[in-house]
Amino acid sequence: MESSKTDAIISIIRQEFGSEIVHIEQPYQLLTITFKPERIIDIIQLLYSHNELQFQFLTTLCGIHYPDQNQIAVMYQLHNLRTNQRIRLKIFLSADQPQVPTLTGIFSAANWMERETYDFFGVTFIGHPNLKRILNVEDMIFFPLRKEFPLEDQTREDKNDALFGR
Amino acid sequence: MRAEDSISPIVQPEEKQYSYLNLGPTHPATHGIFQNVLKMDGEVIVEAESTIGYIHRAFEKLAERRPFYQITPITDRMNYCSAPINNIGWHMTVEKLLGVEIPKRVQYLRVIIMELARITDHLICNAVIGVDTGALTGFVYMFQQREHVYEIYEEICGARLTTNLGRIGGFERDFSPKAWAKIEKFLKEFPEVLKEFEKLLVRNRIFMDRTIGVGGITAERALNYGFTGPNLRAAGVDYDVRVMNPYSSYEDFNFTVPVGTQGDTYDRFMVRQAEMWQSLSIIRQAIDKMPAGPFHADVPDFYLPPKEEVYNNMESLIYHFKIVMGETDVPKGEVYHSVEGGNGELGFYLISDGGRTPFRLHFRRPCFIYYQAYTEMVKGSMLSDAILTMSSMNVIAGELDA
Numbered sequence: 001m002e003s004s005k006t007d008a009i010i011s012i013i014r015q016e017f018g019s020e021i022v023h024i025e026q027p028y029q030l031l032t033i034t035f036k037p038e039r040i041i042d043i044i045q046l047l048y049s050h051n052e053l054q055f056q057f058l059t060t061l062c063g064i065h066y067p068d069q070n071q072i073a074v075m076y077q078l079h080n081l082r083t084n085q086r087i088r089l090k091i092f093l094s095a096d097q098p099q100v101p102t103l104t105g106i107f108s109a110a111n112w113m114e115r116e117t118y119d120f121f122g123v124t125f126i127g128h129p130n131l132k133r134i135l136n137v138e139d140m141i142f143f144p145l146r147k148e149f150p151l152e153d154q155t156r157e158d159k160n161d162a163l164f165g166r
Numbered sequence: 167m168r169a170e171d172s173i174s175p176i177v178q179p180e181e182k183q184y185s186y187l188n189l190g191p192t193h194p195a196t197h198g199i200f201q202n203v204l205k206m207d208g209e210v211i212v213e214a215e216s217t218i219g220y221i222h223r224a225f226e227k228l229a230e231r232r233p234f235y236q237i238t239p240i241t242d243r244m245n246y247c248s249a250p251i252n253n254i255g256w257h258m259t260v261e262k263l264l265g266v267e268i269p270k271r272v273q274y275l276r277v278i279i280m281e282l283a284r285i286t287d288h289l290i291c292n293a294v295i296g297v298d299t300g301a302l303t304g305f306v307y308m309f310q311q312r313e314h315v316y317e318i319y320e321e322i323c324g325a326r327l328t329t330n331l332g333r334i335g336g337f338e339r340d341f342s343p344k345a346w347a348k349i350e351k352f353l354k355e356f357p358e359v360l361k362e363f364e365k366l367l368v369r370n371r372i373f374m375d376r377t378i379g380v381g382g383i384t385a386e387r388a389l390n391y392g393f394t395g396p397n398l399r400a401a402g403v404d405y406d407v408r409v410m411n412p413y414s415s416y417e418d419f420n421f422t423v424p425v426g427t428q429g430d431t432y433d434r435f436m437v438r439q440a441e442m443w444q445s446l447s448i449i450r451q452a453i454d455k456m457p458a459g460p461f462h463a464d465v466p467d468f469y470l471p472p473k474e475e476v477y478n479n480m481e482s483l484i485y486h487f488k489i490v491m492g493e494t495d496v497p498k499g500e501v502y503h504s505v506e507g508g509n510g511e512l513g514f515y516l517i518s519d520g521g522r523t524p525f526r527l528h529f530r531r532p533c534f535i536y537y538q539a540y541t542e543m544v545k546g547s548m549l550s551d552a553i554l555t556m557s558s559m560n561v562i563a564g565e566l567d568a
Contacts (some may be wrong), residue, residue, distance in 0.1 A: 003494055016487065017379065027500045027501065028263075028499065028500070028501045030498070030501075030502055047189060056389065057389055057393070058392055059394070059504075059511070059513065059530060060513055060515065060528065060535075062528040064517065064525075064526045065526075072210040075515070075528075077502065077515070081389075081403070081405055081410075084410050084411065086502075088502070094563075104456075107390060107392070108387075108392075108538070108539070109391050109392030109535055109538070110392045110536070111538055112537075112538045113535070120226075133219075134218065134219060135218065135219035135222040135567055135568075136219065136222065137219075142222065144405050145227055146226060146228060149227075150229045151228065153229065163432055164176065
């Protein structure tokens with residue numbers, strides 16, 4: 001039952017945007033599809049308005065920094081409240097200059113979520129109505145949730161990380 | 167705008183003059199640290215802009231340096247009005263990642279705690295709506311009851327506001343007879359108080375005039391703005407995580423999901439009021455159906471062994487050391503778990519790379535998501551209604567800023 005539902009979703013997406021799909025997986029029963037970043041908004045628009053999909057609720061949106069690949073992922077999680085189906089979409093951007101079109105045209109909820117992602121990861125959402133820092137001070141010059149910013153003061157010598165398995 | 171401009175006697179009649187008002191960051195009527203810059207035409211709000219982040223503490227960054235069990239106290243400080251729900255939501259996320267089977271008794275005990283927390287969360291919000299309409303009596307009366315719930319928490323975990331309640335896998339100890347007695351006492355006394363509180367406000371003409379049709383939002387807009395919890399249900403959408411994706415055995419209990427129609431302040435008040443009654447009924451059912459069994463799951467890698475065994479038993483000592491130092495291995499994975507918090511869907515998005523700390527932990531904080539609709543909701547309303555709209559949305563600064 002469950003798998004036939006996700007298969008139907010995958011086949012609809014494959015029909016329209018087959019060439020955009022990079023990877024499909026289901027960690028902990030949550031359908032996760034990785035796309036190429038260019039047409040992500042069109043894909044979400046399809047998920048939103050297609051009769052059989054109707055993912056019309058944006059649960060959350062956040063960034064993830066992968067320093068080894070020098071990439072920043074943006075994760076969108078949508079929810080179809082009628083059939084109680086969740087889907088997670090991911091795109092990978094270069095960490096040097098991450099850019100992606102804004103989702104605010106479809107979901108008003110994306111407004112602050114995108115500002116938060118910009119604030120912490122430096123992802124530029126093209127076309128966002130008010131893209132400025134939201135939780136941090138405005139004159140901050142770095143993006144604190146990127147992995148290169150250590151949490152603790154690295155000049156301290158009284159704490160030997162090796163002893164703590166770090 | 168300069169002051170002399172506004173008092174200049176030569177004002178073109180067609181040229182409208184607006185005044186700007188800083189509501190907050192510290193304002194006695196906003197119950198928290200929020201700033202709203204309001205463009206006012208007389209007493210009517212023409213435009214508003216919110217500034218948030220005044221108590222931002224970088225929890226998502228902090229969590230990346232902490233072992234899993236040390237993240238629990240962080241979650242306390244998000245929605246501090248219902249901290250146990252945050253704690254238990256986090257424990258359940260880790261348990262989902264580890265694939266731990268939780269005993270039925272633990273699930274029922276958790277339900278009792280979470281529903282008590284929901285009651286405290288809602289009663290604060292509703293009592294404060296009363297205060298903002300000018301009725302201080304109900305507030306003082308209800309806060310006394312919150313005190314009793316905090317005494318129950320104290321009996322269970324030793325803390326009151328920031329509870330750090332429970333452990334990964336269950337509870338640190340079973341509920342004491344004194345805790346059960348306090349829960350029973352609360353279940354006996356609270357309905358009377360709640361009834362009296364309802365008598366004070368529900369059909370009160372002044373209260374109704376102040377709240378009906380104030381700060382309304384349609385179901386479509388609410389969904390588009392990502393509303394969840396009582397605020398969404400007040401707009402008429404019956405989305406409740408407890409029903410749609412039951413966790414911790416919520417499917418075993420009979421309860422209804424109250425919904426409103428207008429999505430205005432009065433409906434939000436009524437939905438919260440009805441939910442408190444449902445919570446009381448759930449607690450009663452959980453006590454009556456309480457199964458026997460252990461109060462924690464069998465996860466020696468994460469659940470601290472009893473102290474006597476640590477001193478007398480080599481394995482227990484090793485486990486104790488490994489847990490405290492955060493040296494236990496976790497599976498790699500990506501997991502999302504959500505619970506119905508006091509304000510809506512509280513989600514935890516956890517990416518584990520197998521290390522001692524999360525690789526990335528993102529909190530889906532319901533307040534942060536729905537508060538952005540505030541500027542749209544107060545547009546065109548009076549200043550005093552804007553205050554009421556905010557208190558009825560139950561925006562908790564700690565959850566907003568994380």
